[in-house]
Amino acid sequence: MAGEAEAPPPEExxxxxxxxxxxxxxxxxxxxxxxxQRDAAFSGLRRVGGVDVSFVKGDSVRACASLVVxxxxxxxxxxxxxxxxxxxxxxxxxxxxxxxxxFLVDAVRRLREKEPRLVPQVLLVDGNGVLHHRGFxxxxxxxxxxxxxxxxxxxxxxxxxxxxxxxQHREKIRLLQAGGDSFPLVGxxxxxxxxxxxxxxxxSKPLYVSVGHKISLEAAVRLxxxxxxxxxxEPVRQADIRSRDxxxxxxxxxxxxxxxxxxxxxxxxxxxxPKGGSKExx
DNA sequence: GCGACAG
DNA sequence: ATCTTGTCGC
Numbered sequence: 156m157a158g159e160a161e162a163p164p165p166e167e168x169x170x171x172x173x174x175x176x177x178x179x180x181x182x183x184x185x186x187x188x189x190x191x192q193r194d195a196a197f198s199g200l201r202r203v204g205g206v207d208v209s210f211v212k213g214d215s216v217r218a219c220a221s222l223v224v225x226x227x228x229x230x231x232x233x234x235x236x237x238x239x240x241x242x243x244x245x246x247x248x249x250x251x252x253x254x255x256x257x258f259l260v261d262a263v264r265r266l267r268e269k270e271p272r273l274v275p276q277v278l279l280v281d282g283n284g285v286l287h288h289r290g291f292x293x294x295x296x297x298x299x300x301x302x303x304x305x306x307x308x309x310x311x312x313x314x315x316x317x318x319x320x321x322x323q324h325r326e327k328i329r330l331l332q333a334g335g336d337s338f339p340l341v342g343x344x345x346x347x348x349x350x351x352x353x354x355x356x357x358x359s360k361p362l363y364v365s366v367g368h369k370i371s372l373e374a375a376v377r378l379x380x381x382x383x384x385x386x387x388x389e390p391v392r393q394a395d396i397r398s399r400d401x402x403x404x405x406x407x408x409x410x411x412x413x414x415x416x417x418x419x420x421x422x423x424x425x426x427x428x429p430k431g432g433s434k435e436x437x
Numbered sequence: 438g439c440g441a442c443a444g
Numbered sequence: 445a446t447c448t449t450g451t452c453g454c
Contacts, residue, residue, distance in 0.1 A: 208444075210445050218445090246445080248442050255444075282443045292443070313443050357454095363443085444445055 161215050161245035172250050173289065180291040182299045184369045189276065189304060192374040203227045203382060204275030205390025206262065206297070208242075208255045209398040211406065216241050219405075220258035221398035222266060223390060224275045230382060230389045234273045236262050237401035248313075249288040252296035263301045277304040277370065279382065279390045284375075286340065286349040286365035288315050298368020305367030306375040307349070308391055312363050317343030327351070328361055335380050337361070350376045358386040 164172075191199035204224045211217040217239065224234035238261070244254040266274055283292035284307030294307030312320045318340055327338050331353040340349045340363065349365030350372060364376050382388035387395070 208445085210444090212446065215445090246444060248444090251444055287443080307443085309443050311443065314441070315443095 164245060164247060164250075169247070169250070172253055175253075176250075176289050176291040176296075179296060179299050180289070183285070183291070183295050185285065185366050185371070186369075187371045187374055188369040191276065192304070192370055192378075197227065197378065197381065200227050200276055200378075202233070202273065202275045203230075203378070203390050204278040204303075205388070205392070205394040206259045206278060207281050207391060207394035207398050208240075208258065209395065209402055211402055215245075216243075218242050218258075219398040219401045220255070220262055221394045221401065222259065222262035223394045223397060224266070224273050225382075225390050225393065228381065230384060232393055234266065234270060235393075235397055236265060237398055238262065239401075239405060251282055252293040256293060256296050256300065259297055260300050263303070275303065277306065277378065278367075279306050279308050279379065279388050280367055281308065281310075281391050281395070283307040283309045283313055283363065284349070284365035284367035286313055286315070286318075286363060288313075292365070292367070294365070294367025302369075304369035306370060306379060307363075307365040307367045308379055308388060309363040309365075310360070310387070312340075312351070315342075316346075316348065318348065324351075328353075328359075331361065334358070334383065337364075337376060340365075347372065352376055352379060354380060354383040354388070355386045360386070362386070362388075 187193050191197050202224050206222050208218050208220045219237055220240050221237045223232055226233050240258045246254050280294040284294035292307055294305045298305035334356045337350045337352040339347045342348045349363055351361040352364050354362050364379050366372050366375055379388050
């Protein structure tokens, strides 16, 4: 009952996926469509969503899809939805959406049904937007399917269209000073595909922000920065934390480890001192 | 054989 | 994505 190895998709499936991306790509809106996006203080923005999919340890099929909504600018979680799912499509670079997006769309649908008032005004997505092989990453895909503004936030540079994580690139990263500093990622065609953003004063690795849907790159970067208490923007970070926590609580420690009358010790005393130190990586 | 490889 | 605790620094 636990998928092991992932079989590479048939060539036929890949070509279908490419056609699907090309079709949906025509529906992407690059640019600000909401009033708050053009406001210097994001006045009017009250809810920012984050999504993520975490996996069960030795399993390539079982996973937890999560959607969280945070208040802005407080960045406090006001909604959480974690759902165990069985992934069908394998992971193939350039086609991440076909593996994860169906479950994220489901989560958005549940939110719209249960708590319409908490539907986020924008979603931060783990992965890329237009910074993609065919200009249609998971953030664009989710944006088009939900019609919600989306921002792609990747932790690693997707080396596409001439973009390279070479010595020159690493040097530009090294030159970033304070949190908020950034530099454009220019593709071979001269197009700005995204921005490398130093999201935290003491983080050596930048975030790679790109437009997903219904937002400009400028607003996307500014919003991402505005959501960062640590390197990873809070909405995505909370979605990640809560989805893996859900997995642990659901099927984390099976059988043996229950020493008789031991009570689970959750949130304890006052500590939780996140080391906002010097080496925030991964 | 070598390098790439979002999550 | 996942494998993983403590340790160093402010």
